[in-house]
Amino acid sequence: MFVKILPPEVRSRIAAGEVIESPADVVKELLENALDANATKIEVETSKGGKRLILVRDNGIGIHPEDVDKVVLEGATSKIESEKDLLTLTSYGFRGEALHSIASVSRLRISSRFFQEKEGYEIEVEGGKVVSKVKRGMPVGTEVEVRDLFFNVPARRKFLRREDTERRKILQLIREYALVNPEVEFLFFSNAREVLSLKPSEERKRIEELFGGKFELIREEREFLKLRAYVRRNVSHGEFHVFINSKPVSMRTLKEFLKKTLGYRTQAVIFIDLPPFMVDFNVHPKKKEAKFLKERKTLSLLRSALVGRGAEIEFSYLEQEVP
Ligand code: ADP
Ligand code: MG
Numbered sequence: 007m008f009v010k011i012l013p014p015e016v017r018s019r020i021a022a023g024e025v026i027e028s029p030a031d032v033v034k035e036l037l038e039n040a041l042d043a044n045a046t047k048i049e050v051e052t053s054k055g056g057k058r059l060i061l062v063r064d065n066g067i068g069i070h071p072e073d074v075d076k077v078v079l080e081g082a083t084s085k086i087e088s089e090k091d092l093l094t095l096t097s098y099g100f101r102g103e104a105l106h107s108i109a110s111v112s113r114l115r116i117s118s119r120f121f122q123e124k125e126g127y128e129i130e131v132e133g134g135k136v137v138s139k140v141k142r143g144m145p146v147g148t149e150v151e152v153r154d155l156f157f158n159v160p161a162r163r164k165f166l167r168r169e170d171t172e173r174r175k176i177l178q179l180i181r182e183y184a185l186v187n188p189e190v191e192f193l194f195f196s197n198a199r200e201v202l203s204l205k206p207s208e209e210r211k212r213i214e215e216l217f218g219g220k221f222e223l224i225r226e227e228r229e230f231l232k233l234r235a236y237v238r239r240n241v242s243h244g245e246f247h248v249f250i251n252s253k254p255v256s257m258r259t260l261k262e263f264l265k266k267t268l269g270y271r272t273q274a275v276i277f278i279d280l281p282p283f284m285v286d287f288n289v290h291p292k293k294k295e296a297k298f299l300k301e302r303k304t305l306s307l308l309r310s311a312l313v314g315r316g317a318e319i320e321f322s323y324l325e326q327e328v329p
Contacts, residue, residue, distance in 0.1 A: 015110065015134055018080065019159055022107035024291040028166060029056025029155055030175035031292065032108055036150050037183050038098035039105075040064035042085065043148065046206065047191040050180060055172030055196075057155060065147040069118035074127045075136045077116065078109040093283045098253060098293070105150075110134040111162070112155045118148040133158065177201060181216055182254045185247055185275055188212035210236065213275050221275070226311035231304060232279040233311040239272050247275045250285055256294045263305060267312050278308065 012020075026032055033050060040048045043066025051061040069077060076082050083102030086092065092100065108114060109131045119126030119142075126144040129136050156163040166172065173196050180202060184192045188209045194202040204212065213221055213236050221236040246261050247254070268274055284304070286297040298304040 018106065018110040018134055022111045023159075023162060025103055025107045026111060026155075027162070028175065029060055029172050030179050032056065032060050032112075032152050032155065033062065033176050034179055034183075034292075035099075035104035035108065036060070036062035036152075037180070039150075040066055040148070041183065041187060041190070042097045042099050043067050045147065045190065047193075049193040049195070050176070051195045051198075052173065052176060053197050055167075055169035056152075056176055057166055057169065057172060058153065060152040060155070061149065063147065063149045065145065068120040068123070068126070068146050068148055069116075070120045071123060071127050074116065074118055075129050075139055078105050078114070078129075078131050078134065078136065080106045082106065092286075092288060095282050095287070096251070100288075101291075103291075106134070108152055111157075111159050113153040113157065115151040115153075116148070117142050117144055117150075119144050119146050121146045173201075182247060185213060185216060186249050186252050186254065186277070209234075217273060219273075221273075224312060228307040228311045230281055230284060231307045231311065233308065234277040235268075235312060236275040237268060237272060238274070239269060241271055241273050243273075244270045245273045248278070249276065250278045250296050251280060251282065252277070253287065253293065253296070255296055257296065260305075263309075264312075267309050280304070 025035070029052065033056065037048065040062060043064060045064035045066035047065045049063045051059070053059040073084070081102040083100060085097045086095065086100045110133070114131040115128065116131070117126050117128040126142045128140050128142040130138045156166070177194065180192055180194050184190070184204050188207045188211070191206050192202060192204045193200070204215065207215065210221065210223065217238070219238055221238050224233065224235040224237060226233050244265065246264055248257070248261060248264065249255065264274065264276060284299045286299070287293045289295055289297050
């Protein structure tokens with residue numbers, strides 16, 4: 007009587023809001039795709055803080071000609087075949103949702119040349135539907151252009167921030183991925199002006215280049231956990247960048263735990279590596295959070311790795327702060 011089934015395009019537009027809320031979210035998904043494609047050079051261009059245009063160009067392996075028009079379908083992914091693959095996952099992507107979501111809330115163009123092909127293909131997508139597919143001469147790799155984000159979702163468009171706020175978020179994000187992918191060259195142009203240019207480098211150099219200063223390295227292994235923490239103490243503004251299995255995470259409890267352990271006035275870039283089955287990224291649509299299989303054990307190993315062997319664990323603290 008009152009129940010209606012919404013048309014698929016409407017459902018996609020609504021669902022897209024879970025993954026894509028701002029231009030930075032689009033950039034994040036496109037960067038991750040480029041990195042998953044083993045790109046060694048990634049260029050990002052935006053205009054109007056990404057509200058008018060976001061373009062990400064990579065020199066990765068490209069998309070097979072037969073797949074180019076499939077990638078915008080819901081659940082289209084080349085990264086997993088079944089749920090059990092999540093247990094051994096090493097790629098950033100796995101949901102096959104990003105391009106589908108972006109396609110349903112923007113005007114999208116994807117050009118890609120697969121590494122075994124002599125030419126590329128370009129598709130145009132409107133309202134989630136592929137409206138054209140043509141051959142295009144281009145180098146191996148992929149170029150994704152996203153125009154007029156949320157042009158068809160006025161409610162969402164209203165919530166976009168000012169141009170410079172959106173641009174800053176994008177810059178922060180690119181820096182984050184640059185930290186964990188030091189061998190990749192990153193370029194960022196905003197309104198045709200160069201904002202960031204990072205040549206291929208190595209971990210420590212990339213970190214010191216981005217922060218400007220010398221860092222101490224703590225490198226430790228504890229049972230199933232491997233840690234590399236680049237630390238600079240007694241700075242005026244503490245700053246923590248945390249990566250689990252190369253994925254940037256923004257987990258409040260974990261960050262607070264690390265701050266307490268290392269001191270609030272610390273700049274730190276912390277890489278935590280765990281066997282993929284010990285950590286679940288499939289808890290948040292944006293994959294910014296992860297769940298540890300053995301949370302207390304993991305935190306306890308982490309603390310011991312950071313402050314030295316034999317460090318007593320304050321279980322009362324763990325009890326209180328860790329859900
Ligand atoms: P996911 O990353 O979760 O697989 P996406 O919607 O982000 O889902 O991408 C869908 C598919 O499109 C990917 O699995 C991949 O096969 C292909 N793809 C997307 N972007 C690129 C890229 N930059 N280079 C190569 N292939 C890509
Ligand atoms: Mg993806």
